[in-house]
Structure formats: C-alpha cells, structure tokens
Amino acid sequence: MRIRGATLEMTVSFIKQTFGEDKFAQVLAGLETADRAILSSKISSSNWYPFRSYARILTAMDDMLGNADGSLCHKCGRYDAEYDLNSLFKIFYKKGSPHFIISNAMFVWRTFFDSGRVEVEKPGDKTAYFRVHGADEYASSVCREIEGWLEKTTELSGGRNASAKETKCRVHGDKFCEYVVQWE
Ligand SMILES: [Zn+2]
Numbered sequence: 472m473r474i475r476g477a478t479l480e481m482t483v484s485f486i487k488q489t490f491g492e493d494k495f496a497q498v499l500a501g502l503e504t505a506d507r508a509i510l511s512s513k514i515s516s517s518n519w520y521p522f523r524s525y526a527r528i529l530t531a532m533d534d535m536l537g538n539a540d541g542s543l544c545h546k547c548g549r550y551d552a553e554y555d556l557n558s559l560f561k562i563f564y565k566k567g568s569p570h571f572i573i574s575n576a577m578f579v580w581r582t583f584f585d586s587g588r589v590e591v592e593k594p595g596d597k598t599a600y601f602r603v604h605g606a607d608e609y610a611s612s613v614c615r616e617i618e619g620w621l622e623k624t625t626e627l628s629g630g631r632n633a634s635a636k637e638t639k640c641r642v643h644g645d646k647f648c649e650y651v652v653q654w655e
Contacts, residue, residue: 472608473519473585478551480514482528485550490536501531519585526610533612541615548619555579555620556627569630569654573599573621597630601650602639609641614648621652630654 486495499507506524514520529544537543570593577589580603587606593599601621603609614637621635632655639649 472522472587472606474522474525475516475583476514476518476520477516478525478583479510479520479528480516481551481554482525482532482547483510483514484554485547486532486536489546489550494536498528498532498535501535502528506531522584522608522610522613526608526612529612529616530610533615541611544612544615545619545622548616548621549623551616551620552623552627555624569597569625569628569633569652570599572624572628573601573652576601597654599652601635601652603648604646609648611640611642614640614642617648618650621650625652625654 483495486498499510502510506527509520509524510528529547532547533539533541533543537546574591574593576591580587580589584606586608588604590602590604591599592602603617618635618637622633625633625635633652634654635650635652637648637650639645639647641648
C-alpha cells in the first residue's frame with residue numbers, strides 16, 4: 472500500500488512548524504535508513520511512497536517528540552485538515568456541513584491512499600460513522616492521524632465541539648477501522 476507524497480510533505484511541515492528544524496533533524500536521525508532517505512530527499516507531492524514508511528515516521532515523531540501514546544499523531548491529523556483546507560480541498564469546506572465533507576471522504580481517501588475504501592453512515596444529524604475497509608496495511612499511528620483529521624475537518628466544516636474516536640480497529644483484530652464522529 473502506498474500514500475501520496477503530499478501527506479509526507481504535510482508531516483514534515485507539521486514537525487518543523489511545531490518543534491523547529493533541530494527537532495526535525497532529531498526525528499530524521501532516529502529513522503531507519505530507507506525512511507530517512509525518503510524524508511531527506513525532495514518529496515514530490517504527487518508521487519506515491521510506502522505506507523509503512525509513513526506509519527514509522529509518525530511513530531518516531533510521537534515517540535521522540537510526544538508522549539509515545541499517539542496523541543501527537545492525532546495533533547498531526549488536525550494540522551493535516553488545516554493543511555488540506557489551505558490547498559486541495561477548499562471547495563469541500565465551503566458548504567458548511569460536516570456531513571458534506573465526511574460523505575466526500577472517499578474522494579479524499581483515493582487522493583491520499585492507493586488501496587482501501589471508505590464507507591460513511593449517517594445515523595443522525597450530528598453523528599457520522601466513518602469506516603475504512605480493505606486497505607491491506609494499517610498502523611495505529613496512522614489511525615490516530617485519521618482520527619485527528621476527522622475531528623478538525625468536522626470543526627472546519629462548522630461542527631462545534633467535534634470529536635472523533637476510533638471504536639473498531641484492524642490493529643486490534645476488527646475487520647475494519649471505524650471512527651465515530653460527533654459534533655454540536
Ligand atoms: Zn485502525
């Protein structure tokens with residue numbers, strides 16, 4: 472499975488903006504050679520890169536600069552949503568409805584991941600179930616990042632006090648990853 476270079480660019484930007492160049496260099500030094508090579512060279516936003524590298528980079532960041540509990544991956548996901556807003560998906564946020572953007576998440580998913588599909592269920596006006604099926608690779612660090620992305624995306628679409636919580640996860644043996652998104 473592969474992820475789009477834009478996601479790596481965003482992650483580099485998050486680390487540098489939040490912690491500075493020195494801390495980014497520290498994360499870089501702690502990576503496996505192949506992952507370090509990817510981040511050290513010029514990243515092309517439209518090229519595809521290994522999902523595993525992305526997952527490991529997030530984990531290294533969370534271990535070295537965070538509390539090693541995934542919360543920094545969640546924060547990176549929130550940053551990602553703003554990053555998207557300022558670039559690719561401006562049009563999706565103009566509608567003023569969290570359900571609109573969440574329902575279009577399949578399009579967003581295809582832009583950033585080359586396998587898997589997203590299913591969205593709408594059990595209420597202010598709740599959405601967001602499920603990821605079929606992607607052949609997964610990792611807790613990326614699940615936390617997606618959680619943060621869903622939460623901030625919902626806020627940016629006008630949902631107040633948004634929360635996104637993963638309640639089922641392939642890492643824990645479930646058939647798919649399910650995120651419950653709620654807002655006011
Ligand atoms: Zn998961």
